[in-house]
Amino acid sequence: DTGVSQNPRHKITKRGQNVTFRCDPISEHNRLYWYRQTLGQGPEFLTYFQNEAQLEKSRLLSDRFSAERPKGSFSTLEIQRTEQGDSAMYLCAGTQGLKGTGELFFGEGSRLTVL
């Protein structure tokens, strides 16, 4: 158990609907990452936070994706107007330290299926 929890674990939605995922890291994790993983592929970087500040957002991410980390604790990832191509596992990870070159502790992911 990494201490990083993600909810919901599974989400099935219809195309065009909005979905929101939540990640709760442990309190020591001042860095928080979001990755997306499709079947048979490695996790793809989406965005990351240092406390409440969003440091970078992947250029591959459309404007339909937005992430927040108010107060530097939990984080949410929202996808608006979902498309079938958004179907994937969304992984959250936390770590300590300012530079982030250390172990990332991943949650078990939130699986999204867009019909």
Next chain:
Amino acid sequence: GENVEQHPSTLSVQEGDSAVIKCTYSDSASNYFPWYKQELGKGPQLIIDIRSNVGEKKDQRIAVTLNKTAKHFSLHITETQPEDSAVYFCAPTDSWGKLQFGAGTQVVVTP
């Protein structure tokens, strides 16, 4: 951006044999080189890492070697066991702490 290639994509070994996975990266700013193991239905978990000022690191049956000049690093598993069966990812990391994962290597250890 970072280009990360991992080989082989699948690896089948007999229990007790060794397994080697190679990762090649393009970003010369990468200075931290972890390997993650992912089991079915779970998030990736760090198994070993190495920093750019070190050439080799070993932890029991697992070792990582780094050739920064050639921009590649490798994972070595000796005396493989069935519980080593999983997908392994390399994730070269830049100084900002952004990991770029490889496509993964499915390792199957047969008894």
